Amino acid sequence: MRHEQMQGARARPAGWRPATIGLISALALMGALIAPGAASAAQSPLVFSAPAAIDQAPPYSVKPAIEGISCPSASLCVAVDRFGGILTSTDPTGGAGSWTASSVDPQAIRAISCPSASLCVAGDAAGHLLTSTDPTGGAGAWRIAHVDSSVALSGISCPSATLCVAVDSAGNVLYSTDPTGGSSAWSAPAQIDAGVALTGLTAISCPSRTLCLATDASGNVLSATEPTGGASRWARREVDPHVGLDGISCPSAGLCVATDASGNILTSTEPASGPWKKTELSGSVSLSTLSSISCPSASLCVASEYERGGVVYSSAPTAGASAWRHAEVDAGNPLDGVACPEAGLCVAVDSAGGVLTSTDPTGGASTWGRAQADGINSLYGVSCVSAPLCVAVDSGGNVLTSTDPTAGAPSWSRLLVDSAAGAELGGVSCASVALCVAVDSQGRVITSTDPAAAAPHWEAAEVLPSTALYGVSCPSSALCIAAYSDSELLATTEPARGGNTWRHVATGSKESVFRVSCASASLCAAIGYNGIVASSEPAAGKAWSGSEVDPGVRYMTGVSCAPASTLCVAVDEAGAVFTSTDPAAAKPAWKKVTLPGGPDLTAISCASASLCVAVGSGGGAFVSSDPTGEASAWSAQAIDSDRLLTSVSCASISLCAAVDSVGSVVMGVPPSLPPSPPAAPGPTGPASGGATPSSPIAMPILAAVPSVRILSAHAVARGPKAAVRLACDAVRGGLCRGRVSVTVRVRMRRRRRVHGRIRIVHVERIVVIARGRFELRAGRRALIALRLTRAGRARLARAAHRRLRTRVRVLVRGGRGMQRTVVLSERPARRRHRRQRSRGSHGGRRHRRHGG
Numbered sequence: 001m002r003h004e005q006m007q008g009a010r011a012r013p014a015g016w017r018p019a020t021i022g023l024i025s026a027l028a029l030m031g032a033l034i035a036p037g038a039a040s041a042a043q044s045p046l047v048f049s050a051p052a053a054i055d056q057a058p059p060y061s062v063k064p065a066i067e068g069i070s071c072p073s074a075s076l077c078v079a080v081d082r083f084g085g086i087l088t089s090t091d092p093t094g095g096a097g098s099w100t101a102s103s104v105d106p107q108a109i110r111a112i113s114c115p116s117a118s119l120c121v122a123g124d125a126a127g128h129l130l131t132s133t134d135p136t137g138g139a140g141a142w143r144i145a146h147v148d149s150s151v152a153l154s155g156i157s158c159p160s161a162t163l164c165v166a167v168d169s170a171g172n173v174l175y176s177t178d179p180t181g182g183s184s185a186w187s188a189p190a191q192i193d194a195g196v197a198l199t200g201l202t203a204i205s206c207p208s209r210t211l212c213l214a215t216d217a218s219g220n221v222l223s224a225t226e227p228t229g230g231a232s233r234w235a236r237r238e239v240d241p242h243v244g245l246d247g248i249s250c251p252s253a254g255l256c257v258a259t260d261a262s263g264n265i266l267t268s269t270e271p272a273s274g275p276w277k278k279t280e281l282s283g284s285v286s287l288s289t290l291s292s293i294s295c296p297s298a299s300l301c302v303a304s305e306y307e308r309g310g311v312v313y314s315s316a317p318t319a320g321a322s323a324w325r326h327a328e329v330d331a332g333n334p335l336d337g338v339a340c341p342e343a344g345l346c347v348a349v350d351s352a353g354g355v356l357t358s359t360d361p362t363g364g365a366s367t368w369g370r371a372q373a374d375g376i377n378s379l380y381g382v383s384c385v386s387a388p389l390c391v392a393v394d395s396g397g398n399v400l401t402s403t404d405p406t407a408g409a410p411s412w413s414r415l416l417v418d419s420a421a422g423a424e425l426g427g428v429s430c431a432s433v434a435l436c437v438a439v440d441s442q443g444r445v446i447t448s449t450d451p452a453a454a455a456p457h458w459e460a461a462e463v464l465p466s467t468a469l470y471g472v473s474c475p476s477s478a479l480c481i482a483a484y485s486d487s488e489l490l491a492t493t494e495p496a497r498g499g500n501t502w503r504h505v506a507t508g509s510k511e512s513v514f515r516v517s518c519a520s521a522s523l524c525a526a527i528g529y530n531g532i533v534a535s536s537e538p539a540a541g542k543a544w545s546g547s548e549v550d551p552g553v554r555y556m557t558g559v560s561c562a563p564a565s566t567l568c569v570a571v572d573e574a575g576a577v578f579t580s581t582d583p584a585a586a587k588p589a590w591k592k593v594t595l596p597g598g599p600d601l602t603a604i605s606c607a608s609a610s611l612c613v614a615v616g617s618g619g620g621a622f623v624s625s626d627p628t629g630e631a632s633a634w635s636a637q638a639i640d641s642d643r644l645l646t647s648v649s650c651a652s653i654s655l656c657a658a659v660d661s662v663g664s665v666v667m668g669v670p671p672s673l674p675p676s677p678p679a680a681p682g683p684t685g686p687a688s689g690g691a692t693p694s695s696p697i698a699m700p701i702l703a704a705v706p707s708v709r710i711l712s713a714h715a716v717a718r719g720p721k722a723a724v725r726l727a728c729d730a731v732r733g734g735l736c737r738g739r740v741s742v743t744v745r746v747r748m749r750r751r752r753r754v755h756g757r758i759r760i761v762h763v764e765r766i767v768v769i770a771r772g773r774f775e776l777r778a779g780r781r782a783l784i785a786l787r788l789t790r791a792g793r794a795r796l797a798r799a800a801h802r803r804l805r806t807r808v809r810v811l812v813r814g815g816r817g818m819q820r821t822v823v824l825s826e827r828p829a830r831r832r833h834r835r836q837r838s839r840g841s842h843g844g845r846r847h848r849r850h851g852g
Helices: 790-798 831-836 841-850
Strands: 066-073 076-081 085-089 100-103 109-116 119-124 128-132 143-146 153-160 163-168 172-176 201-208 211-216 220-224 235-238 245-252 255-260 265-268 277-279 290-297 300-305 310-314 325-328 335-342 345-350 354-358 369-372 379-385 389-394 398-402 413-416 425-432 435-440 444-448 459-462 471-476 479-483 488-492 503-506 513-520 523-528 531-535 545-548 556-561 568-572 576-580 591-594 601-608 611-616 620-624 634-638 645-652 655-660 664-669 708-715 721-728 735-754 757-777 781-788 803-812 818-825
Touching (some): 066 354, 119 153, 119 163, 128 153, 172 201, 211 245, 300 335, 310 335, 398 425, 523 568, 531 576, 568 601, 721 757
Antiparallel strands (some): 109 119, 201 211, 255 265, 479 488, 531 545, 576 591, 601 611, 620 634, 735 803
């Protein structure tokens, strides 16, 4: 796992971390480890609450794509986003403050249909349907039912409250006459679109109970006059050969309008059986991709443009190209969906959490306004003391505190303490209720001596300018140690006095260390990529010892030394746990135990030698009362559904807190003290209100979704391309679509003035050297071409022996991604090309043409 994790794994903006949050939701699969019905290896000493959303207020540091929107009337719009959020507004034109966001589903929600204000039905990327008879009621008002075999539901249309028809990315259709009746109320998926070059239904529109039309990725329209009659009732016609259809809207049985991936409009006045007319938009209206369309009547159609952030509209959709106009309303942000409940209101959503509205959709760009309605602040670190007090930090420079953390979201307060440009708080450590220290991505420490106060004071000081600090540990008010990805650490014995008291402490490590944990002033341990170093005199910079304990390409991700003991425990990204009861010895012995299933562990906290809690991707927690035991001593629990848990802190054996990448906290207490559930979300996230005790909440384990495996990678320094071989693990008939990026860590020496002295410091940066997109059918393997960036070509050309150790990351749309360390190497020019160089101009041209 990448070393830019502080108290745990996290996703940070470009320049400080290798991948965006999007990655956040697409990490390693844990279903094999915590599968339904699988018994834990050991009885857990803790039970956990449901996740409480404590950090979903603007300004947002992460802006997820809003995938779809439905407006049953001008006074209600409901949208869904890629992070499983539901957004509602009873005043869509009222700006950002009129929208309420609720985290409902751990999967990306792809489509939504609301036939009325009292019914909304949405579908996610894992074959789940979400229904609500009170869409504005917050997360608790939505019910999730698994109706499809882990295939993304790509379209839903409900002509009435007693009929909903959905389509998926594998060419299936399913329906229900009782949409809120749960899984049993929905039909089994029926294959209606098999045997085409590109399978996958993309959209559906049902103008009435007796007519439904769907589109697919191969340019076909599928229609049924009896949508509940099974697969045999559906007929398929090719209307746009070799071009995928992305959207369809039918205001009545006498008109349907569809859009395709080449920016064309297709219309039919007899959609059930008659011909379709293709209108190729030209000139300034010519577009590359139209992603969605909404036609409230035969006299108005509005389509959203994905490439340039525009809309295409017409008051006479069947009249040809001259009747269509284009307006660029959201430059730079692709539009993913549009809904027009009436001719006097259209609402569009974009890929950056924005909502665009117009009360005059045919009036041009000036009639549209944009509001930032959706976003996320990732929680990167948490620290708890037994007073009790818990303090968390986020990607937006905010500190969140609670003196009653088990009481749910209302007990947490939020304060902006680090407003430096581009700064993110990535780690925090509280020695007591009288001292908390946080670190940021700009080399600053932010300190408070009254973090539990009603109006706490936090003071920022620059310690190592423009250098990311990756972790901090304060075992007492007389010692704090921070890591900044070097073989040295930063230490102070007077943390409350500001930046001038911090000094460099050498560890003697052969590699950078980027996480540190101190049990006391006489025991600290720090981890690097593959090794652990420890000291019995950490502040003096003496007696640091260590070794490589995790060789290979695995990364150490977390370390914790238990107070009042000599036990230190570390974890890595492959699910290995390392323990030592004498870590500061001249030659320490570390015991390695690999947890079943190899979960992606991101952080660990040990309250004592008899309680350690590790967390990871997939929302899993692993608890042990005997950390030095075998794998059977660890119990596995799904505490945050499918979210990425980034940090964990255990103040004592009776209080643990874990935070995730979407701004939620999960509390763990002994079984005799069940945690309180979170309060229902309010207008700007969590709402106030009392929380009542409840029994432990069993989080559902969602079925597997499409995933991709990285098989190999190589690069060509002479040309503009690199390549990665991928395999698609979607279910039969499904697709894997997404993005690939290749990054490399670059270590640079910089001269910095630190406390009046010029020092040589080492700074690490993540450089993207190649990127690209892919689309694979289920079960297929292919070599995906990537384009090398300018920095990538330069790095590859300068690398020793033309080899670079890089990180390949794959993000799968609506599914799970992965990452893998690979070595990219230059492919040398063939000998015959070099021989041809001396054969005159013809040979030279051949060399130039083929030498890449």
